Amino acid sequence: MKVAVLFSGGKDSVYSAYLAKNVGHEISCLISIYSLNKESFMFHTPAIEITKRQAELMEIPFIIQKTKGEKEKELLDLEKAIKKAIVDFDIAGIVTGAIESVYQSSRIQKICQKLKIECFNPLWQKNQIELIEEIIKNKFEVIISGVFAYPFDKEWIGRKIDQKFLEEIIILNNKFKINPAGEGGEFESLVIDCPLFKKELNIELKTVSGEGNSWRAEFE
Amino acid sequence: MILLINICKEKLHYYEFVRPIEDVLKMNKIDFFTLNYNEILQGDLDKAEKIIICGTSLKDNGFIENIDNFRWIRDFSKPILGICGGMQIIGLIFSGKIKKKTEVGFFIEKFSNFLGLNGEKEVYHLHNNYISLPENFEQFSSSDISQAIKHKTKDIYGVLFHPEVRQKDLIIRFCELI
Numbered sequence: 001m002k003v004a005v006l007f008s009g010g011k012d013s014v015y016s017a018y019l020a021k022n023v024g025h026e027i028s029c030l031i032s033i034y035s036l037n038k039e040s041f042m043f044h045t046p047a048i049e050i051t052k053r054q055a056e057l058m059e060i061p062f063i064i065q066k067t068k069g070e071k072e073k074e075l076l077d078l079e080k081a082i083k084k085a086i087v088d089f090d091i092a093g094i095v096t097g098a099i100e101s102v103y104q105s106s107r108i109q110k111i112c113q114k115l116k117i118e119c120f121n122p123l124w125q126k127n128q129i130e131l132i133e134e135i136i137k138n139k140f141e142v143i144i145s146g147v148f149a150y151p152f153d154k155e156w157i158g159r160k161i162d163q164k165f166l167e168e169i170i171i172l173n174n175k176f177k178i179n180p181a182g183e184g185g186e187f188e189s190l191v192i193d194c195p196l197f198k199k200e201l202n203i204e205l206k207t208v209s210g211e212g213n214s215w216r217a218e219f220e
Numbered sequence: 221m222i223l224l225i226n227i228c229k230e231k232l233h234y235y236e237f238v239r240p241i242e243d244v245l246k247m248n249k250i251d252f253f254t255l256n257y258n259e260i261l262q263g264d265l266d267k268a269e270k271i272i273i274c275g276t277s278l279k280d281n282g283f284i285e286n287i288d289n290f291r292w293i294r295d296f297s298k299p300i301l302g303i304c305g306g307m308q309i310i311g312l313i314f315s316g317k318i319k320k321k322t323e324v325g326f327f328i329e330k331f332s333n334f335l336g337l338n339g340e341k342e343v344y345h346l347h348n349n350y351i352s353l354p355e356n357f358e359q360f361s362s363s364d365i366s367q368a369i370k371h372k373t374k375d376i377y378g379v380l381f382h383p384e385v386r387q388k389d390l391i392i393r394f395c396e397l398i
Contacts, residue, residue, distance in 0.1 A: 106325035
């Protein structure tokens with residue numbers, strides 16, 4: 001089946017794309033929603049230039065849809081982007097990286113239902129520690145691009161998701177209830193390399209901005 | 221040993237509708253084996269102490285077209301739990317009728333003593349269809365649509381919602397039934 005992946009460039013959407021490809025689906029395009037509202041419940045707004053480069057490394061066409069990010073209205077923008085994927089790339093299904101969020105997944109389910117296409121959430125309800133283990137095992141190179149919760153600080157930006165990260169995040173999970181895969185919005189990630197990329201994403205950390213327990217990376 | 225039955229037409233949906241239930245069983249050290257509904261042999265049914273029939277996606281009704289693959293349910297004497305599409309299968313086998321109603325997301329449903337569920341509970345729905353109350357079944361929820369049913373004399377249970385999302389304990393309680 002030809003599918004489109006809702007793509008933020010972070011570990012969950014890229015790993016979902018990887019699982020979809022592994023069972024034989026053709027990833028016909030990637031869809032990124034660029035929300036002007038950084039607090040959007042619906043979309044983790046990626047650094048759009050970087051997402052575009054990731055799509056190039058995957059050699060997959062890329063649809064970008066801007067949205068003001070107003071609650072519920074942003075869903076119309078998502079629907080518009082999915083419609084474009086149906087018309088331009090003949091897709092019959094959407095793949096998302098949703099793990100726990102019923103808020104996100106039920107809204108996407110309803111859009112797919114309306115447009116009469118399949119909806120795939122291969123990480124749904126997945127144990128987040130196992131997810132991190134699988135990502136490491138499958139040779140995904142992922143870094144932390146933003147942190148948004150106590151006790152994270154600036155030092156976490158740019159860190160690799162590796163065995164050491166996993167050990168520390170398990171401790172933070174026990175101590176502070178941090179979701180090990182950041183599903184509660186505690187951190188965001190960026191995939192630098194993985195089996196879907198033709199070569200590694202070549203980026204350099206430019207600045208780290210923020211304060212307290214909330215920091216975000218900018219790359220060049 | 222629990223037999224988990226995968227009814228998904230699309231391979232990728234295994235991760236969404238079967239694997240979460242496997243994870244609940246693994247976490248609780250409950251032995252299981254998983255098979256697709258079209259590959260079950262009599263030996264598998266003999267080996268299974270209990271059976272869970274998992275659900276599938278909104279768009280997937282392939283199991284209805286292949287309902288003959290589930291005729292064995294009528295004569296099966298061990299406990300069965302059908303989840304969403306699995307409940308519809310059980311209903312069809314016991315002369316229920318498929319009806320249309322789309323519900324997606326969290327809903328509050330009221331239960332009366334059903335596999336440990338009592339009173340108002342938050343449940344996750346993902347269905348386009350439901351099943352009318354089948355012959356010889358009783359309903360254990362108070363909404364118009366049957367959310368939780370059990371056969372009057374056999375240990376055959378059905379839930380329209382997805383317990384793997386908010387009611388994981390229900391799955392464990394089913395597995396621990398004596």
